[in-house]
Amino acid sequence: MTEAAPNESAAVSFRHVVRLEKVEMTFGKVQALSNVDFAVGRNEIVGLLGDNGAGKSTLIKIVSGVLRPTAGEIWVRDRLLNLDRYSVRKAHDLRIETVHQGQSLGEKQPLWRNLFVGRQITGRFGFIDVKKEKEIADQLLRRAIGFRGHGINSDSTVRDLSGGERQGIAIARAMYFEADLIVLDEPTTALAVSEVRKVLAFVEGVKAGGRACIYIEHNLAHVYEVADRLVILDRGTVVGQFAKGEITLADLTARMIALHEGRKHAGT
C-alpha cells in the first residue's frame, strides 16, 4: 500500500486537507471501520470505492462531522482535531462540505431554506434575514444551476424537483459556501445520463478551482474519469490505493469484481 503523494507546489502551507489516522468505528458489535488511514491532499480528487457496506458512508460521515469515530485521529490541514468538539457545524467552519447520499435536503421545505439551513443569515436574536436568503438563493438558482424558465425559484419545494435538480441544489450549496473539501456520496445515483455529465463536470470544476474532493461512486468509469487517486475499502479496511496512472480501468474493474466475489464466498 503506497502512501500516495499528491502533486503539491512547495509553497502550500499544508499537505493534506484532511487526514484520518488509525480510525476505528464500531456500532455496537459491528466493526464498521478498523485501522483506517486515509488522506486527501490539497487540490486532489480522491475516488472512494467499495461494495455496499464496505464502510464508505461511515468514513465520510466521520470526515463531515456527523459521526464521531470510536478511536483514531482526524487532522484537518495538518492540524489535529479535538474530536469531542468536532461536529457538522465545525466541519462547515473548516470548509468541509458534504453532499450526503440521497438525503441532504428537507423535502417539504422551500429551496431558500434548504440552501441556508444550519448557517442561516440571521439578524438580531437569531431571526432569519429571509429577504436576503431568498435573494441569494434566486441568484444561485439562475447562475450556478441554470434553472431558467423551469418555473423553479427559491420558494419551490424540493418535492417539485427531479433527482438531478436536487443533486444540483445540494452541490450548489457546497459551492456557495466555498468549501476546500467537497465530499460527494454517490451523487449520480438515480440520475439521467445528461445529469450525470453535469455532476462529473462539477467535480472537474472542483479540481480546476483548486479545491479537493472525496468522490464516492459505484460506476467505476465515472470515478476513473475524474479521480486523481483511488482508494478501495472492503469490510471496513483500506485494501488498495492507486494513483490513476498506476492502474487501468480494466484492472480496476477486475479488482473490484474479485473483491465482490471474494466477499460473496466469505459471506456464505
Add this chain to the structure above:
Amino acid sequence: MPAPESARSRLLETEGLPIMGVLLALVIVFMIAAPDVFLGYRIYMSFLATVPPLLVLAAALTLVIAAGEIDLSFPSVIALSGWVLAYFTHVLGSPWLGLLLALASGALVGWLNGILVARIGVPSIIATLATQFLWGGLTTVFSQGLSYALGEVDQYFLWHLLVGRVGAFPVQALWAFAVAASLYLVLNRHRFGEHLLFIGDNARVAEVVGVNVQRERTRAFVLMGVMAAFASVLLTFENRSFFNTQGGGYLLEVMAAVFIGGTSVFGGKASLVGTVAGSFIIGMVEAGLVATGLQGFWVRAVVGVVFLAAVIGHILIEEPERRSVFVRALRDRYDFVRKSSPGGGSTERRGAR
C-alpha cells in the same frame, strides 16, 4: 390561461386562508341561525375570554408537531402549574412568585419530556403519555385532591394584567394573540423554527446539515411546557379557582385545533394562522350550537364533521398529486363534471405534474 391559474393557486397557498374561510362561514351560519346572540358583541367577548388557554396550548403544540413530535402531557401541566400558582401565591403572598414558579414547573415538565424523547429516545407519544400520568397524579397528591377557591385573587395587579377586562374586552385574548404571533415568528422566521421544520421533515437530513437535533427537540418540549403553564395561569385566574382535574378536557380539543388548522401530522409543515382559526372553531362550536337551539348533544358530532372537512380540504389544497387523483376519481364517476367545466382537463394535468 396559466396566469389566472397560478394566481388562483397562489391565493389557495396563502397560509391559513381556507380555514379562515371556514371560520368565517361558521360565524355567518350562526349569525343567520341565532341572530339575537351572534349579532351582538357579548358572545364574542365571551369567546375571547374562554378560548385563550386553548389557543396558547394549540400554538405551542403546533411547533412540537412541526418537529414531528407530540406532547400528551400538557393537560397535566395545566393541573400542576395551576396548583403551583394557587398554592405558592397563597403561601408566599405574591402572585408574581406564584406565576414564576408555575412557569418554572411547566419548564421542568417540558425539560423532562425533552430528556426522555431526545436523549433517551423514547417515542414522544409514549414518553408524554407516561409523564401525563405522573404529573397529573402528583398534582392530586400535592393538592390532596382538593380544589382551591381563589375568590380574592382580583386584588392583585397581576390578575388584572393577565385576565382583567378593558371595558368588556378580556385582556387574556391579547396575551394569547401575542403568544400566537410570537410563535408564528419563531416558527417561520427564526433559526429555531426552521430547525424544527427540518427535524420534522427528516431528522437525518437535519442532522447532516448541522442542526443539533437533540438540543432543538428538547427546547421544543420545554417551550411546550412553559406555554402550557402560561395557559394554566390564564385558566386558573379566569376561573378564580383551581381544580386538580383542570386541563383534562383540553387534550383532544387542542390537537383538533392544530390539525383543523392544517398542520401536517407527519411534521415538517405547520400553520400557526390555521391553528388560531382552528382554536376559535373548536371554541365556538359549542356555544354556537347551543345558541342556535340545537341540543348540546350535537356538539361533538359537528366538531367531527368540521374536523373531517378541514383535514380533507387541506389534503386536496396542499397536495396537488392527491387532488388530481381525487378529481380524476370524481370525473370517472360523474361524467358531467367534465362537461360543465371545459377548462378543467388541462388545469388538472398541470396540477399532477
